[in-house]
Amino acid sequence: MRYRTSTKLYAFSLLIIFIIAAVLISGCAERDTEPQQVSTLTFGYQPSTHQIAYLTAKDQGWWDEDLSPLGVQTINDRLFPTGAPEMSAMLAGEIDVAYVGAAPFVAAASSGLDAKIVAAAQIQGSDIVLRNDLPYEGPENLRGLRIATFPPGTIQDTLLRDWLRDNGINPDTEVDIRPMGPGDAVTALSAGQVDAVFLPHPSPTEIEMQGIGRTVVQSGEMEEDHACCVVVVSGRLIRDHPDVVQQIVATHVRATQYDTGHVDEAAVTFADDQGMNVSVVEKSLADWDGTWVADPGVIINSTVEYAQVQYDQGTINTQLTQDDLFDLSFYEALDQ
Amino acid sequence: MVRGSFQRLKNNSVELLSVVSALIIWQVTAVYIVQNKFFLPSFTDVAQAFIITVSRQGVFPFLSMNLELPVLLVDTLYSLMHFSIGLVAALAIGIPVGMLMGWFRSVERVFDPLIEIVRPIPPLAWIPFAIIWIGLNPFGAGFVIFIGSLFPIIINTFTGFKSVPRIYVEAAKVLGCNTDRELMRRVAIPSALPSIAAGVRIAMGVGWMCLVAAEMFGVSRNGLGFKIWHNYYLHHMDFVLVYMLVLGFLGLLIDRLLRSYLEDKFFKWRTGVVM
Numbered sequence: 001m002r003y004r005t006s007t008k009l010y011a012f013s014l015l016i017i018f019i020i021a022a023v024l025i026s027g028c029a030e031r032d033t034e035p036q037q038v039s040t041l042t043f044g045y046q047p048s049t050h051q052i053a054y055l056t057a058k059d060q061g062w063w064d065e066d067l068s069p070l071g072v073q074t075i076n077d078r079l080f081p082t083g084a085p086e087m088s089a090m091l092a093g094e095i096d097v098a099y100v101g102a103a104p105f106v107a108a109a110s111s112g113l114d115a116k117i118v119a120a121a122q123i124q125g126s127d128i129v130l131r132n133d134l135p136y137e138g139p140e141n142l143r144g145l146r147i148a149t150f151p152p153g154t155i156q157d158t159l160l161r162d163w164l165r166d167n168g169i170n171p172d173t174e175v176d177i178r179p180m181g182p183g184d185a186v187t188a189l190s191a192g193q194v195d196a197v198f199l200p201h202p203s204p205t206e207i208e209m210q211g212i213g214r215t216v217v218q219s220g221e222m223e224e225d226h227a228c229c230v231v232v233v234s235g236r237l238i239r240d241h242p243d244v245v246q247q248i249v250a251t252h253v254r255a256t257q258y259d260t261g262h263v264d265e266a267a268v269t270f271a272d273d274q275g276m277n278v279s280v281v282e283k284s285l286a287d288w289d290g291t292w293v294a295d296p297g298v299i300i301n302s303t304v305e306y307a308q309v310q311y312d313q314g315t316i317n318t319q320l321t322q323d324d325l326f327d328l329s330f331y332e333a334l335d336q
Numbered sequence: 337m338v339r340g341s342f343q344r345l346k347n348n349s350v351e352l353l354s355v356v357s358a359l360i361i362w363q364v365t366a367v368y369i370v371q372n373k374f375f376l377p378s379f380t381d382v383a384q385a386f387i388i389t390v391s392r393q394g395v396f397p398f399l400s401m402n403l404e405l406p407v408l409l410v411d412t413l414y415s416l417m418h419f420s421i422g423l424v425a426a427l428a429i430g431i432p433v434g435m436l437m438g439w440f441r442s443v444e445r446v447f448d449p450l451i452e453i454v455r456p457i458p459p460l461a462w463i464p465f466a467i468i469w470i471g472l473n474p475f476g477a478g479f480v481i482f483i484g485s486l487f488p489i490i491i492n493t494f495t496g497f498k499s500v501p502r503i504y505v506e507a508a509k510v511l512g513c514n515t516d517r518e519l520m521r522r523v524a525i526p527s528a529l530p531s532i533a534a535g536v537r538i539a540m541g542v543g544w545m546c547l548v549a550a551e552m553f554g555v556s557r558n559g560l561g562f563k564i565w566h567n568y569y570l571h572h573m574d575f576v577l578v579y580m581l582v583l584g585f586l587g588l589l590i591d592r593l594l595r596s597y598l599e600d601k602f603f604k605w606r607t608g609v610v611m
Contacts, residue, residue, distance in 0.1 A: 084569035108571055111373075111570070180554040187464050191468040191471070193472045
């Protein structure tokens with residue numbers, strides 16, 4: 001009798017828990033059917049000179065100025081150490097627009113991220129920095145070394161593994177690639193715990209100026225004009241608010257062109273945002289092989305190739321095409 | 337025999353019903369309500385990921401041999417290695433320090449302020465120094481686990497020693513235990529043992545939780561914590577859950593093993609004591 005009562009009580013409790021869970025979770029996962037006015041936009045970016053265009057437009061007040069007539073009243077931003085967590089945030093719906101590497105976007109798109117690249121941000125711009133006491137005459141010198149770079153699925157990891165393989169070095173067995181964020185990688189190189197790092201600027205210049213290591217390969221030598229950072233916009237924004245996306249692309253193009261003509265000013269903008277020494281950023285922008293470009297046409301082949309490389313490496317499970325990754329219509333509309 | 341099994345099943349029916357209901361709720365919620373594998377992979381997604389993880393092969397270097405084992409086992413062995421390094425170091429330092437602090441007032445006065453300053457610093461904050469001082473090796477991961485495990489051991493050992501009833505000490509003195517060493521060995525340690533054991537259990541729990549942080553900064557390319565990060569970077573949330581669940585089950589197993597070992601070895605005298 002007592003057993004039956006407790007079983008009944010238990011079943012009733014489970015039913016209540018299930019109903020509460022269903023209500024709560026369905027609330028979290030609720031999808032709007034009617035497009036609503038977009039009043040808040042959240043941008044994601046990283047502490048890299050690759051994405052200065054976002055900071056320039058923010059610093060100049062262009063985001064507010066250009067987007068407020070379209071109903072956008074608040075613009076937030078989130079800073080991420082690398083592209084992988086930034087894309088996780090976008091998958092979770094926390095950010096609407098991401099300045100991010102093309103490779104992390106590819107990884108996220110294969111996991112079902114509803115978003116497209118609408119513009120490029122920059123090409124090239126990462127360096128392999130080797131400890132000063134190690135010789136370098138060619139890729140062969142990297143055999144057997146421990147190299148720190150960004151985690152799997154990022155531009156740096158994808159590019160480095162592909163380049164090593166092209167040079168006859170097995171990235172899984174003949175070098176020891178350690179995934180970590182930029183801060184940990186620089187610390188590890190300083191402490192002699194890794195022999196080299198492959199990082200985006202300005203980290204290579206910071207390392208050189210501290211006298212820890214020297215740049216031995218620039219990413220443009222690994223693959224000329226390779227895609228790096230891009231502007232990714234959520235599918236929801238593209239479908240429901242194409243006017244806002246059109247303006248985002250226009251403002252991004254304006255900021256990119258401004259930066260190209262005002263490199264010193266761009267350096268100050270970045271240094272202020274990151275609390276860095278301006279001279280380091282200026283030197284980084286003088287030394288790097290990167291170029292700020294907004295035209296997505298420049299990076300299509302390279303990005304699709306990343307998708308193929310990641311598929312071949314087993315990092316992603318689906319083969320992605322240009323149509324899965326790009327929406328060129330907004331950039332093309334600017335030229336008309 | 338069949339009847340016995342049926343009876344056992346019947347006796348555990350509430351527990352069984354609880355687990356099965358939770359799995360059904362999870363599956364229904366994931367498939368019909370959330371409908372998004374990134375937000376919540378279903379039970380079957382996770383089961384499928386588990387099978388894939390078990391079927392993949394990995395390499396575990398052991399005594400100059402490269403043993404080919406299921407990758408999940410390789411990751412578990414790496415994590416147990418990191419965990420053991422941290423916990424053994426924490427026990428080796430924490431118990432003596434706690435004992436000395438609890439027995440000698442002067443030692444307590446020296447160590448207490450230092451411990452109270454360092455204790456609130458989260459193990460995660462020590463990662464830069466783990467890289468610089470220890471390096472990107474299993475001991476680097478062990479260092480982060482050591483930081484997480486050390487203070488519960490010190491505090492509980494200290495408390496156990498402070499709580500030794502005066503009457504025991506005086507009785508021991510009357511019976512001929514006169515030196516500090518003898519008193520500690522014959523009276524204080526047996527008396528403080530339950531408190532020390534509680535500290536070790538807490539430390540093991542905290543150390544196990546620190547594993548995910550300890551394997552996130554490039555100490556190795558294997559480990560349960562490392563694979564959580566690795567799969568998270570690739571947005572494979574079903575695999576993330578597999579490794580989370582393995583971490584949880586292993587943590588439970590380690591705790592149960594410790595408890596049964598302690599109860600069999602040291603606390604038989606407590607049988608019948610109402611706790």
